[in-house]
Amino acid sequence: MFGGTDQRGWPIMRGRLFHGRRDMRFRDASEMDRRWGGPTVLPVLFSIVVAVVILGPALGRGVVLAYDMVWSPDARLTPFATGIGTPAPRAVPSDALAWLAGLVLTPALAQKFMLVAVLVVASTGVVALLRHVVPDAGPVACSLAALAGVWNPFVSEHLVVGQWTVLLGYALLPWALRAAHRSVLGGEGRHELVLVLGAAGLGGVNTVLLVAAGGCAVLLAALATDVRRSAASLVLASVTVAAVSAVWALPALAAGAGVSSGGVSAFTPTADTPLGVWGSLVSGGGFWNAAAHPVQRDVPLVALTAGLLSVAAFVGFGVALRRTRHGLLMAPVIVGVGVVALSVLPFTGGVWAWLVTDVPGGGALRDSHKFLAAWVVATSVGVGVMVDGVRRRADSALAGVVSVVVLGLVVLLSSHIAWGVGGRLDAVQVPQGYRTAAADLTALPRGEVGLLPWNQYRRYEWNASRISLTLAPRIVGQRVLFDDSLPLRSGVVDGEDPRAAAVSQRISEGIAPVDAVRAAGVRYVAAELRTRLPVDQAGVRASGRVVVDRPDLLVVEVDDGAAGQAPEASWNVVGWTVTLLTMSLLALSAAVSRKSRRLLASLLRSPP
Known part of the structure; x- marks a missing residue:
């Protein structure tokens, strides 16, 4: 009559587990799996x-x-x-x-x-x-x-x-x-x-x-x-x-990265x-x-x-x-x-x-x-x-x-979630010109890149003008200094990078973005184009030696030999070592x- 007991001592009878009034049928895993196929x-x-x-x-x-x-x-x-x-x-x-x-x-x-x-x-x-x-x-x-x-x-x-x-x-x-x-x-x-x-x-x-x-x-x-x-x-x-x-x-x-009090309510x-x-x-x-x-x-x-x-x-x-x-x-x-x-x-x-x-x-x-x-x-x-x-x-x-x-x-x-959340998620082909320009910038001598337009979000024309973060830091094999603040309808939430905040402060004081980025000590200034955001191409070209010039990305070397501020990477190395x-x-x-x-x-x- 009984099929033995499970590990907790509950009796099993012909595939049924009895514990008080609880009847848990098909307790036997093999029988349940056969039922499922x-x-x-x-x-x-x-x-x-x-x-x-x-x-x-x-x-x-x-x-x-x-x-x-x-x-x-x-x-x-x-x-x-x-x-x-x-x-x-x-x-x-x-x-x-x-x-x-x-x-x-x-x-x-x-x-x-x-x-x-x-x-x-x-x-x-x-x-x-x-x-x-x-x-x-x-x-x-x-x-x-x-x-x-x-x-x-x-x-x-x-x-x-x-x-x-x-x-x-x-x-x-x-x-x-x-x-x-x-x-x-x-x-x-x-x-x-x-x-x-x-x-x-x-x-x-x-x-x-x-x-x-x-x-x-x-x-x-x-x-x-x-x-x-x-x-x-x-x-x-x-x-x-x-x-x-x-x-x-x-x-x-180690960096003491903090969050501004103004950004708490926004989230x-x-x-x-x-x-x-x-x-x-x-x-x-x-x-x-x-x-x-x-x-x-x-x-x-x-x-x-x-x-x-x-x-x-x-x-x-x-x-x-x-x-x-x-x-x-x-x-x-x-x-x-x-x-x-x-x-x-x-x-x-x-x-x-x-x-x-x-x-x-x-x-x-x-x-x-x-x-x-x-x-x-x-x-x-x-x-x-x-x-x-x-x-x-x-x-x-x-x-x-x-x-x-x-x-x-x-x-x-929740029918809206079907087919790319109503088409809001769609795969696109990144232009080959942008990819080639990013590879060219990666191959240049090591140096920090200041990114324009000074806003971390983009509406790339080739991405149907959808809102997205800038692609540059993830495709360019150089350190990239960019605006990490978050623009919202309720205002701008401060970022966590003090150097980026200093650039934003200079721009707010009326300094041209290319000059504000250059003052941060970068070696290159890169301007992403076709983003539906304004950028002074003439000013970027005049700020240094043009090293990459393509329809989607313009890069100038503004300070020959300068490598920007070297990062403090010791804790980064320790962290990667422990995690790996x-x-x-x-x-x-x-x-x-x-x-x-x-x-x-x-x-x-x-x-x-």
Whole structure:
């Protein structure tokens, strides 16, 4: 009658696990996998199809240049990609990862692979977490949870502004929550958590923050019930996070890079629906940049329906945690929502400003909206829980109707995300003239480049005049001095580079931009053309010896033999050494460990 007991001593009877009143059918992993037709194939295939539908034209020829996502069409390891001369190296090591992937796949293919991989990892991660909470969740429930995990405003708004590293953190978060919880229960969770944290290190500060906050929240909550096991996992996770973060954390802390108090309020969540800030946040929206807000969310019925669906899904998630005694997984949601609330509530504004501007490293918290990721993961899992619950309690016809209704709601409420977020993401071919000019500038004798127009954002004519960061620092193999301030509708947010701030100050005093940049001690002045921004070409030509002259890029040498101010790279070298050593050890561990091979073979299986 009985089929033995599981590792926690719960009796298994003919594929059914009895623990009190809880009937968890198909507990046997092999039976569940046969029902699915394999533990990974169906979720991964479905997730790939959804990812292709979302990205659409972004998968065409060329690279996508959209706001913060600027991808060089040529694989070149630039000083910017390594963080040299950058007070707060936010693009480290993600830009170096892009360069390395570009060497293997070509840069254009590497970007497509990264974008598809992020979406696939996110949706399959939601499925893995759902099957951790509800081990015998059916294929329809898992498919709808996978869809909800990527077909939502949180993903669409971050895609529009090109924050793929934030989305990488969001994608790895459910895996980290699952691993952290498994490490508390026993099994291979601790090893899995270290590998997930190592993967998060590839994305840099935002990726690590999201993944570490979620995983550590579970471990901290577990201290109350199992101090020894959870404390050991917490120490191991903390050491891993510190090691993979050294590449950007050490240079930033050594440089004392800070955030101006004027920029704190500009990055707080804002309403993208008629329901206000909190009503927008509930359904996964509320991103601080209004340019990313979907127009359809202005419709009251859409906003209200999206909010109600999210609330219902979260309730379902909470009920599932209570029934399966997985309540620790609620801790990351509480932490994430708490951080968002701290930045939004009026009576906590002073505390939030102090954290961001005065606490060392607090500037990484400035964009608080990213911490909504845990809530979105929970509601996505909750969608699967709701559908699975109906399947258990209703006849097949009613369950089918409910599944179709939920599918329709998920798709229609965020239909704007389809096909490159309504065409806002589109691959383009960077002109060969620009690429050749960048290569010519790279080949010149070493020297710092002052970049004009003095604004870090561009509307390249060959990019359909879409807004994007300047491509120059990521394609030119020289140090580039550029304006790192952020122009917003509400005003200009100060940057973090004091030398760039000095150039901006000179320009504000009436000095010509080319003279202001030249006074910073650069060797070259480069003017990007065809950007829909004004630039005094005659003044640039007259300022020195023309060394590159092409329709898209004009470069003059303004001070023969001067190399600009040499960067202080000691902490940069130390950071890279620590992080590369850690990544190498993790990769070696993953390659030779039997635990890693078993983990790879059972990523989507229910926990032992």
